[in-house]
Amino acid sequence: xxxxxxxxxxxxxxxxxxxxxxxxxxxxxxxxxxxxxxxxxxxxxxxxxxxxxxxxxxxxxxxxxxxxxxxxxxxxxxxxxxxxxxxxxxxxxxxxxxxxxxxxxxxxxxxxxxxxxxxxxxxxxxxxxxxxxx
Amino acid sequence: xxxxxxxxxxxxxxxxxxxxxxxxxxxxxxxxxxxxxxxxxxxxxxxxxxxxxxxxxxxxxxxxxxxxxxxxxxxxxxxxxxxxxxxxxxxxxxxxxxxxxxxxxxxxxxxxxxxxxxxxxxxxxxxxxxxxxx
Amino acid sequence: xxxxxxxxxxxxxxxxxxxxxxxxxxxxxxxxxxxxxxxxxxxxxxxxxxxxxxxxxxxxxxxxxxxxxxxxxxxxxxxxxxxxxxxxxxxxxxxxxxxxxxxxxxxxxxxxxxxxxxxxxxxxxxxxxxxxxx
Numbered sequence: 001x002x003x004x005x006x007x008x009x010x011x012x013x014x015x016x017x018x019x020x021x022x023x024x025x026x027x028x029x030x031x032x033x034x035x036x037x038x039x040x041x042x043x044x045x046x047x048x049x050x051x052x053x054x055x056x057x058x059x060x061x062x063x064x065x066x067x068x069x070x071x072x073x074x075x076x077x078x079x080x081x082x083x084x085x086x087x088x089x090x091x092x093x094x095x096x097x098x099x100x101x102x103x104x105x106x107x108x109x110x111x112x113x114x115x116x117x118x119x120x121x122x123x124x125x126x127x128x129x130x131x132x133x134x
Numbered sequence: 135x136x137x138x139x140x141x142x143x144x145x146x147x148x149x150x151x152x153x154x155x156x157x158x159x160x161x162x163x164x165x166x167x168x169x170x171x172x173x174x175x176x177x178x179x180x181x182x183x184x185x186x187x188x189x190x191x192x193x194x195x196x197x198x199x200x201x202x203x204x205x206x207x208x209x210x211x212x213x214x215x216x217x218x219x220x221x222x223x224x225x226x227x228x229x230x231x232x233x234x235x236x237x238x239x240x241x242x243x244x245x246x247x248x249x250x251x252x253x254x255x256x257x258x259x260x261x262x263x264x265x266x267x268x
Numbered sequence: 269x270x271x272x273x274x275x276x277x278x279x280x281x282x283x284x285x286x287x288x289x290x291x292x293x294x295x296x297x298x299x300x301x302x303x304x305x306x307x308x309x310x311x312x313x314x315x316x317x318x319x320x321x322x323x324x325x326x327x328x329x330x331x332x333x334x335x336x337x338x339x340x341x342x343x344x345x346x347x348x349x350x351x352x353x354x355x356x357x358x359x360x361x362x363x364x365x366x367x368x369x370x371x372x373x374x375x376x377x378x379x380x381x382x383x384x385x386x387x388x389x390x391x392x393x394x395x396x397x398x399x400x401x402x
Binding site: 033034047048049050053055056058059060062063064067089090091094095096097098099104105106107108109114129131 | 135170172173174175176201202208209210211212215216218219221222223225226227229257259261262263264
Binding site for chain 3: 167168181182183184187189190192193194196197198201223224225228229230231232233238239240241242243248263265
């Protein structure tokens with residue numbers, strides 16, 4: 001299992017991790033299979049979404065904040081229940097296809113860590129699954 | 135990696151892809167392992183949900199449209215930020231169990247492409263992961 | 269493929285399944301790879317979230333119920349469309365990293381079945397994917 005580490009810039013942000021993942025694939029010479037990417041935090045998740053226009057990531061942060069407001073009426077005493085729920089909505093893990101040594105993403109796609117309770121230093125875990133015989 | 139292609143019927147729709155996936159498994163004689171199913175688009179996702187009653191898919195489209203309205207106040211100039219957010223909520227990929235050459239789904243489950251900004255021609259990528267020794 | 273079975277306590281609840289999954293990994297002597305955990309139901313999903321404070325799970329249930337209310341205006345005659353949508357939001361499956369025979373989770377994380385239309389007896393399917401050569 002490999003570990004990436006990154007610093008997130010503010011409470012809520014989508015941080016692009018595509019280049020770091022692709023470097024890991026190249027450094028390990030992984031060719032054909034899949035990457036399991038896992039976020040070991042309970043207030044940050046992972047997603048794949050538009051890479052070309054940074055406004056999409058900004059809109060995503062705003063829309064999710066409107067969906068799940070920071071309401072002081074939650075039970076959880078730390079006051080970040082909104083971040084826990086948004087983490088479940090985004091999801092804790094991704095499985096990405098690797099073929100011929102490349103992470104296969106659509107033309108407009110990038111891989112993002114979704115920070116919902118930063119700024120913090122976050123870890124991302126990566127497990128390689130090579131293709132076995134059918 | 136294998137590619138499926140399909141045409142979606144309107145802006146927002148759940149399109150059933152279970153038979154196409156099962157045909158792919160049979161054609162490749164994949165027996166025991168998992169299918170990574172990945173949607174290379176930023177305004178369409180993948181989900182597993184009820185197959186029996188088509189009203190469930192129609193309700194899903196309506197409820198998601200109510201959750202994330204097409205609001206002209208978003209930053210992203212293409213005006214489809216709702217579709218990007220819904221794609222993250224559904225998720226870009228699925229990992230499906232294959233055992234004895236069959237995709238294992240519950241009695242009422244089907245696999246769906248979730249179109250949020252159609253109608254369009256969409257691709258779906260599929261990577262086979264066979265079981266290796268423990 | 270292995271099957272776990274559990275009883276959920278009420279209509280909406282997060283039920284912790286981390287120990288049952290870890291026992292399965294130990295009993296099968298699975299060492300390095302990934303677990304595909306799949307929920308074969310259309311009104312229950314899977315997530316990873318905070319394990320330490322049970323208030324987080326309670327807040328999650330409340331916030332999701334506020335997001336997707338039990339509205340009698342849905343098409344689906346069984347009246348549980350809210351549960352179907354919440355299942356798609358949480359997601360039907362997880363892929364968990366296993367290294368040195370341990371499911372790798374962050375300090376505060378636990379794995380949960382998300383019941384949205386219980387109480388019921390629910391199944392969880394688990395497929396092991398060992399690491400093959402790169």
